[in-house]
Amino acid sequence: MKSRILVLGAGFGGLELATLLSDELGAEADVTVIDKGNHFVFGFSKLEVAFGKKTFEDVRHSYRDFDKPGVRLIRDTITAIDPDARKVTTENGSYTADYLVVALGAEVIPSATPGLAEIGTHFYSVDGAERVCAALPDFKKGHAIIGICGFPYKCPPAPTECALMLDNYLRQRGLRDACEITLVSPLSILTPVSQELSDDLMHACDEAGVKVYLKTLVTSVEGGVATLDNGRQLPFDLFLGVPKHAAPQVVRDSDLTEGDWVSIDLASLETAFPDVYAMGDTAKTGLPKAGSFAESQASAVASGILSKIKGGDATPNTGSGECQVEFGDGRVSWADADFLSGPKLEVVYNPPSLEGRKHKEAFAKSREMRWFGE
Numbered sequence: 001m002k003s004r005i006l007v008l009g010a011g012f013g014g015l016e017l018a019t020l021l022s023d024e025l026g027a028e029a030d031v032t033v034i035d036k037g038n039h040f041v042f043g044f045s046k047l048e049v050a051f052g053k054k055t056f057e058d059v060r061h062s063y064r065d066f067d068k069p070g071v072r073l074i075r076d077t078i079t080a081i082d083p084d085a086r087k088v089t090t091e092n093g094s095y096t097a098d099y100l101v102v103a104l105g106a107e108v109i110p111s112a113t114p115g116l117a118e119i120g121t122h123f124y125s126v127d128g129a130e131r132v133c134a135a136l137p138d139f140k141k142g143h144a145i146i147g148i149c150g151f152p153y154k155c156p157p158a159p160t161e162c163a164l165m166l167d168n169y170l171r172q173r174g175l176r177d178a179c180e181i182t183l184v185s186p187l188s189i190l191t192p193v194s195q196e197l198s199d200d201l202m203h204a205c206d207e208a209g210v211k212v213y214l215k216t217l218v219t220s221v222e223g224g225v226a227t228l229d230n231g232r233q234l235p236f237d238l239f240l241g242v243p244k245h246a247a248p249q250v251v252r253d254s255d256l257t258e259g260d261w262v263s264i265d266l267a268s269l270e271t272a273f274p275d276v277y278a279m280g281d282t283a284k285t286g287l288p289k290a291g292s293f294a295e296s297q298a299s300a301v302a303s304g305i306l307s308k309i310k311g312g313d314a315t316p317n318t319g320s321g322e323c324q325v326e327f328g329d330g331r332v333s334w335a336d337a338d339f340l341s342g343p344k345l346e347v348v349y350n351p352p353s354l355e356g357r358k359h360k361e362a363f364a365k366s367r368e369m370r371w372f373g374e
Contacts, residue, residue, distance in 0.1 A: 002028060002029075002030040003030065003098045003099060003305075003308075003309050004030050004032070004096070004097045004098045004099070005021060005029070005030060005031045005032070005097060005098065005099045005101070005305060006031075006032050006034070006086070006088060006095055006096075006097035006099070006100050006101070007031060007032070007033045007034070007101045007103060008033075008034055008035075008078060008081070008088065008100070008101065008102050008103060008104050009033075009034075009035055009102070009103035009104040009105055009280070009282075010033050010034075010035035010037070010040060010063060010066070010073060011035075011040070011103060011104075011105050011280060011281075011291065011294065012280065012291035012292070012294040012295045012298075012367075013103040013279045013280035013291075013294035013295065013297055013298045013301075014033055014035070014101070014103040014280075014298075015033075015040065015066065015371045016294075016295045016298040016299075016371075017101060017103065017279075017298035017301055017302055018031050018033050018066075018068060018071045018073075019068055019071075019370060019371060020298060020299065020302040021070070021071070021302055021305070021306070022068035022069050022070050022071050024302070024306055025070055025306075025309075026069050026070060027069045027070050028070060029069065029070025029071060030070060031068075031070055031071040031072070032071075032072055032074060032095060032097075033066075033071065033072070033073045033074065034073075034074045034075075034076055034078060034088065034090060034095070035063065035073070035074075035075060036075065036076065036077040036078070037063070037075070038062065038063060038075060039060035039061060039062055039063065040060070040061045040063065040066075040371070040372075041056075041059050041060055041061070041126060042059065042291070042364055042367075043154060043155055043158075043290070043291055044155070044158075044324065044326075044360075045059035046123050046124065046125070046126060046128075046129040047123055047129070047158065047161060047162060047165060047326065049126065049129040049130060049133060050123045050128075050129040050130075050132040050133050050136075050162070050165075050240075051132075051133065051136070051165050051166075051169055052133050052136070056126055056130065061368060061371070061372050061374065062372075063075060065372040065373060065374065066371055066372060067373070074090075076090040076091055076092050076093070077090060077091045078090050078104075078250050079091060079250065080250065080253070080254070081100075081102070081250060081251065081253075081254040081256065082254070083100065083254060083255055083256050083271065083273040083276045084255070084273060086098070086099075086100040086273075086275065086276060088100070098275065099275050099276075099277070099305050099308075100275065100276045100277070101276075101277045101278070101279065101301055101305075102251060102256065102262060102271075102276070102277065102278040102279075102282055102283075103278070103279050103280045103282065103294065103298075104247070104248045104250075104251055104282050105248070105280060105281040105282055106153075106154060106245040106246060106247060106248075106281035106282060106289060107245070107246060107247070107248045107249070108122065108124045108125055108128075108243040108244070108245055109150075109243055109244045109245070109246060110122060110128075110241070110243040110244075112149070112150065112243065112244040113149040113150070113218065113219065113220060113221065113241070113243060113244060114219075114220040114221070114222050115220055115221040115222035115223075116149060116221050116239075116241050116243060119221060119239055119241070121135050121238070121239060121240055121241065122240065122241040122242060122243050123158070123162060123240060123242075124153070124154060124158075124242060124243060124245075132240060135238065136169065136238075139175075139179070139237065139238045140173075140175055140178065140179075141175065141178035141179060141237070142178075142179060142180070142236075142237030142238065143179070143180045143182065143234070143235060143236045143237050143238075144166060144179060144180065144181050144182070144236065144237065144238040144239075144240065145181075145182045145183075145184060145218075145226050145234060145236045145238070145239050145240070146159050146162050146163045146166070146181070146182070146183045146184070146240045146241075146242075147183075147184040147218035147221070147226055147239060147240070147241050147242065148184060148185050148186055148217060148218065148241075148242040149217065149218045149219070149241055149242060149243055149244055150217070150242070150243065150244030150245055151186045151187075151217070152245065152289055153242050153243075153244075153245045153289065154245060154281055154289045154290065155288075155289065155290050155323075156187065156190075156191045156192060156193065156288055156289075156290075156323075157190065157191040157193075157197070157201065157323060157325045158242075159183060159185060159242055160183060160185075160190050160191070160201045160205065160325075161325060161326040161327075161328070162240055163181055163183045163205065163208075163210045163328075164201075164204055164205070164208060164210070164326065164327055164328030164329075165326060165328045166181055166240070166328075167181055167208040167209070167210060167328055168328040168329055176209075180211070181208070181209070181210045181211070182210070182211045182212075182213065182234060183205065183210055183211070183212045183213070184213045184216050184217070184218050184226070184228060184234075185212070185213065185214055185215075185216065186214075186215060186216060186217045187214060187215070188214055188215055189202075189214070190202055190205075190212070190214075191323065191325070192288070193288055193323045193335050193337050193347065194323070194335040194337065194347045194349050196335075196347075196349040196351075197323070197325060197333060197335050197349055200327075200333065200351060200352060201325065201327075204327050204328070204352075208328070213228070216228050216229060216230060216232075217229045218241070221236075221239050221241065224236060224237070226239060245260075245281075245289070246260035246261070247260055247261050247262060247282045248282070251282055255273075256271060256273070256276075256278065258284070261282065261283065261284035262278035262282055262283050262284060263284050264277070264278050264279075264283045264284065264285065266285060266286070266317060266319075266340070267300075267316040267317055267340075268300065268301075268304050268314065268316065268317070269283065269297055269300055269301050269304070269317055270304065275308070277301045277304070277305075279294055279297040279298060279300075279301055280293075280294030280297060281294065283297075285297070285319075287319050287321070287339055288321065288323065288337075290321055290323060291321075292320075292321035292322045292323075293319070293320070293321035295321070296317070296318055296319070296320045296321055297317055299315065299318075300314070300315060300316055300317035300318070303315040316340075317340060318338060318339075318340055318341045319337075319338065319339030319340030319341070320336070320337065320338040320339070320340075320341070321336075321337055322334055322335070322336050322337070322363070323335045323337065324356070324359075324360045324363065325352070327352040330354060330357060331352035331353055331354060331356060331357070332352060332353070332354075332356030332357045332359070332360050333349070333350055333351055333352040333353070333356050334349075334350050334356055334359060334360070335347050335348065335349045335350070336348045
C-alpha cells in the first residue's frame with residue numbers, strides 16, 4: 001500500500017516538500033497538500049506591493065498551476081488537527097495520514113497590539129501591504145514609524161528594508177526633508193543572520209537619516225502615539241507595523257504547541273507525536289523565519305519520510321537558508337547562512353549591489369519554474 005502523506009500548508013516548505021516527494025516517488029506518491037488560499041506569494045513581494053512597485057495580480061502564483069505526479073493540492077480551510085491520530089478536519093471533509101507535516105506558517109495578530117488593527121497599515125500580509133500602498137500618497141510631512149510589535153517575526157531584515165524603501169520613496173517625491181523616519185526593533189542588531197549585513201544596514205540607515213531604536217518593542221499605537229515597552233511615547237503621522245506572530249490558531253488549538261509555536265526535534269523536524277512533523281515559520285526552530293529556511297527544512301523532512309518508506313539513512317536539517325535584503329535604492333545584498341552543519345554559524349555575505357537584484361530575481365524565477373512551471 002502507498003504511504004499517505006498529508007502536508008498542511010502550501011508555502012515555501014509545503015510546496016518544496018511535495019515537489020521533493022513527487023520527484024522521488026513519482027506517480028506512486030500519495031501526497032495531499034491542503035491550503036485555504038488560492039495563491040502563493042513570495043514574502044518579499046509584499047513590500048513591492050506596499051510601495052506600489054507591483055500589484056497583487058503581479059505577484060500571485062495560482063495553486064492551479066502546481067501540478068506534480070502523485071500530488072493533489074486541495075484548497076480548503078483546516079478546522080482541527082489531531083496529531084495523535086494524524087487526522088485533519090476541514091470545512092469540507094477529513095483526512096488521515098501515515099505521515100503528517102504541519103507547514104502552515106505563522107499568522108499575524110494585529111489585535112494583540114492596541115490600536116494596530118484599527119490602523120491596519122502593516123506589511124506582513126497582502127491586505128496590509130495594499131493598505132500601506134493606499135496610505136502612502138497621503139503622507140507628505142511628519143513622523144513615520146516602522147514599529148515591531150512582537151518577536152519572533154518573519155524575515156528579520158524586512159522592517160529595515162521598509163524603512164530604507166520609505167526613505168527612497170519620499171526622496172523620489174521630494175518630501176524627505178519634511179519627514180522623519182524611526183525604526184523600532186526588539187533585536188540587538190538589525191538582523192541576527194550576519195553581523196556584516198547588520199552593520200551595512202545600520203550604515204544605510206545613518207546615511208538615510210533613519211533613527212533606530214534597538215532592544216525595544218512597540219506595545220500600543222493609540223491616539224497617534226506609539227508607546228514603547230520602556231515607557232517612551234513617540235507621536236506619529238504614519239505607522240507601519242510588524243504585528244505579533246504566532247502559529248495559526250488551528251495549530252495552537254491542537255496538542256502540538258507549547259506557547260505560540262510547535263516544538264520539534266531540530267535535526268529531524270519531528271514533533272513529540274510519531275510521524276508528525278512541523279517545519280517553517282510554525283515550528284520552534286530558533287532559526288530565522290524565512291522561506292528559504294523552510295525550503296531547506298523540507299529537504300530534511302522529505303529525507304526522514306523517505307527513509308521510513310524506503311529504508312536508508314535520513315539527512316538531518318542543515319539549518320541553511322538565504323537572506324536577501326533591499327537597500328531601498330535598487331541595490332540588494334544577500335547572505336547564505338548555515339546554522340547547523342558545523343560547530344558554529346557559517347555565513348557568506350554579499351554586500352549590496354545592482355548584481356544582487358539580478359540574484360534575487362533569479363532566486364524567485366527558479367522557484368516559480370520548479371513549483372509552477374512559469
